[in-house]
Amino acid sequence: MNKCNIDINERTNHYYELTWEEVKIPMRDGNYLAANLYQPKAEGKFPVIMTMCPYGKDLHFSEFGPANPNIAIEYSRSQDKGPLLSWETPNPEFWVPQGYAVIRVDERGIGKSPGKLDILSESLKRDYYDAIEWAGTQSWSNGKIGLLGISYLAMSQWAVASEQPPHLSCIIPWEGAVDYYAEFAYPGGIQANGFLEFWWKNAILPNQYNPNGEYSEEQLKDNRIDFPTVVKNNPLRDKTWTNRFADFNKVKVPVLSASNWFSAGIHTRGNFLGFQNAASEYKWLEVHIGSHVGEFYTAQGRALQKKFLDYWLKGLDTGIMKEPKVKLAIPSGGNSYKWRYENEYPLSRTxxxxxxxxxxxxxxxxxxxxxxxxxxxxxxxxxxxxxxxxxxxxxxxxxxxxxxxxxxxxxxxxxxxxxxxxxxxxxxxxxxxxxxxxxxxxxxxxxxxxxxxxxxxxxxxxxxxxxxxxxxxxxxxxxxxxxxxxxxxxxxxxxxxxxxxxxxxxxxxxxxxxxxxxxxxxxxxxxxxxxxxxxxxxxxxxxxxxxxxxxxxxxxxxxxxxxxxxx
Missing domain, CATH: 2.60.120.260 (Galactose-binding domain-like)
Known part of the structure; x- marks a missing residue:
């Protein structure tokens, strides 16, 4: 078990020392997923913030995607830094002192989780369901699980929410697609294979499960479903695609859906569709501008996330239930914008x-x-x-x-x-x-x-x-x-x-x-x-x-x- 003392600038009612350990989460088929568990060093039960993704739970933010020079730029711009920060995930160095347990899971076939790699699949939804239910029944958990993360980590949130795991209390999908065909693989029906191949080669394959580097390239190939091949072999939106993503009629937990006005091609459309079509009784929409990960880690971004999570996971009256359901950045070019609250989207006065x-x-x-x-x-x-x-x-x-x-x-x-x-x-x-x-x-x-x-x-x-x-x-x-x-x-x-x-x-x-x-x-x-x-x-x-x-x-x-x- 490792220990890390954290200093934070945000004013909080409590301060908790952070401890962490690696755990094995059992799956229904007898396998397990490896995860890092970050939690307060204190007696009691705590709400849980969970992520599951294919980027490697131990890979630091600054080391992710070495072929993408923007990663280092994003890290230098981020207001949220530290040794435990990972790409597109909530930082446990902020959230644990606020009184949350944070679980970062390697999905099957990634990092330290054995098994066949099959991203954005039906099996991912089942594994995520099992991980949520495990976390909801641990002695240190208060039984309320919230999901929070960017991009892929948002896409998987929509998907598992439609499986309705009983201990899932709320989700914050931040800039993430919901229709993998129309928003990720085939926008407008045209294959986005330039990005897909780059992403697969540089962000996924380097993190495939390979204990001690002992697997040959042939063994690695045999132990994964090649996603670019799946894309090329399925040019129409059939059940190969629809079975993978969320059924909005079954997404009933509270949702804070965060989009970006200027990310057409992958990260804009889904969060609007999710807000408009999810069956949730309680749902909010936030739309910002700027870098893909920047707003997530700003003080105002985290304040919004915390207001939502404190209400649904801790039962604190944060005032979010009194706020309008829609918060929009109104841009005027460059980095300039003003925030405005609305009651619906699209606006009724359009x-x-x-x-x-x-x-x-x-x-x-x-x-x-x-x-x-x-x-x-x-x-x-x-x-x-x-x-x-x-x-x-x-x-x-x-x-x-x-x-x-x-x-x-x-x-x-x-x-x-x-x-x-x-x-x-x-x-x-x-x-x-x-x-x-x-x-x-x-x-x-x-x-x-x-x-x-x-x-x-x-x-x-x-x-x-x-x-x-x-x-x-x-x-x-x-x-x-x-x-x-x-x-x-x-x-x-x-x-x-x-x-x-x-x-x-x-x-x-x-x-x-x-x-x-x-x-x-x-x-x-x-x-x-x-x-x-x-x-x-x-x-x-x-x-x-x-x-x-x-x-x-x-x-x-x-x-x-x-x-x-x-x-």
Whole structure:
């Protein structure tokens, strides 16, 4: 057993010395999972904060993901440091002195947990259930378990919550997907294999269970399910995918769902869907900006987490039940924002406003063009098989000479305008082939033609938002879709007839921004990712490279951008 004395700046009612030990948590099939148990050195029973993930319970934050230089930057920015801090997990050096036990579990096949590695699987849900129930019945536990963590550690929270383990009391999924197909593996139906392969190679495989390094590479391969192969072999959202993630109808514990406005492509969408659709009677939504892990470890981030956990795990009256259910950062570009409380999401006072595309003038206007026009852009024939997005562009013009994208812009706004909520592009388009991949970015342009970028989860130069769609997967779920947000079934491929015009409903992920007077909105549509976001990367083995696309506007072709304008 190890001991660590902790100094904390936050004012607390109690101070506890921290002790920790490694424990083996029994599973229903006779195996076990290894975990680090951090707890107060004191008599009594304490609530438990638990995580389970594939990143290695003993790997320090600063050592995670050696191929990603941003890790060291994130650690240097974090207000929460210390020898026990691990990537995307709650820091026991903060939480144990507050009177919590913290359990960090290596999932099966990872770190010191033996077994077959199978990430984001049905077996993960069962193992997590068993770990929660074990923790809820220990002599040092008060029987109330809360889950808290970022990204993967949020994704697994939604999943196990729908299994309804009796001792699970609440969850705080922070920037984590819920639909592994549509948000993680195939956004818009286009495989995000650039990121997936990088993540699998650099964040998962180095942590595979390998006692004393004695397993050969062949033994390691035999003892895991290769997730990139699962992705490639399952291009439609069938039971291979739906069995893995949460059934929202069964998520009934209290939820604090935390999203990031500027993380389109992986970390924005799920937390909105979870808040809107979970069956929980008590649920809150927080939406911030900035780095993927930064807000989680700030004093204000931890204060919100503690207010939630103290109420549901300790029974303290923290005032959270009196607060509005929605807390939103209202951004104005860069790192600038103001907090605002709301009662629902999307906001009931939203003015859903159509801005029509005009192919002739390359404009966006509230007035629909009367005559039919068209504009074309080229595919990426001969593109290298390992394509990465081009460098971020600082200046934009609708008249820019680019054969692989087209741009539409508004006139300068006559007054400061707030856009907040889901965004949709209704587009009439034709392809020269039987399919097409469409990439969309929405940008804020100042009077000098410079883009006003935003501090996002994985880039400090993030646009307002982005959207993607593979046209053959355009089929809409009419029961779930609304006038402002399409939901795709992703269960059936419907190939195109070359040169035939099709209406496409393209989801642009939820976002928020205040557009100053004099600025313009620019809508960019093209054949490749111009996002400036390195996380969402499309490579060549699953791309429709050779489709030339024609966009139709005017007359019966009512192509428009649907914006959520807040009066």
């Amino acid at each position: 003015q859903w406003t159509r801005f029509y595309l005009n192919a002739s003038s390359k404009t966006l206007s509230k007035e629909a063009p009367k005559s039919k026009e068209m504009i074309c852009y080229k595919g990426d024939k001969g593109q290298d098989s390992k394509y990465w997005p081009k460098p971020f562009m600082k200046k934009f013009s609708k008249n820019e000479n680019s054969s692989k994208r087209v741009m539409f812009e508004t006139t300068p706004f006559e007054s400061s305008t707030e856009i907040l909520g889901p965004i949709k592009l209704h587009l009439w388009a034709a392809s020269t082939t039987d399919d097409m991949d469409i990439f969309v970015s929405l940008r804020n342009i100042d009077p000098l033609g410079n883009e006003v970028v935003n501090s996002g989860a994985n880039s400090n130069e993030f646009p307002i938002s982005q959207g993607w769609l593979r046209a053959s997967l355009r089929k809409i779920d009419d029961n779930l879709s609304t006038d402002y947000k399409p939901y795709y079934t992703f269960d059936e491929e419907q190939k195109l007839i070359p040169s035939e015009v099709y209406p496409l409903e393209i989801e642009i992920w939820d976002s928020a921004i205040v557009i100053p007077k004099g600025n313009r909105l620019l809508l960019e549509i093209g054949s490749q990712s111009q996002s400036g976001c390195a996380l969402f990367t499309q490579t060549g083995d699953d791309r429709i490279w050779d489709a030339d696309v024609t966009i139709y506007t005017g007359d019966e072709f009512d192509s428009y951008l649907m914006l959520p304008i807040i009066p």
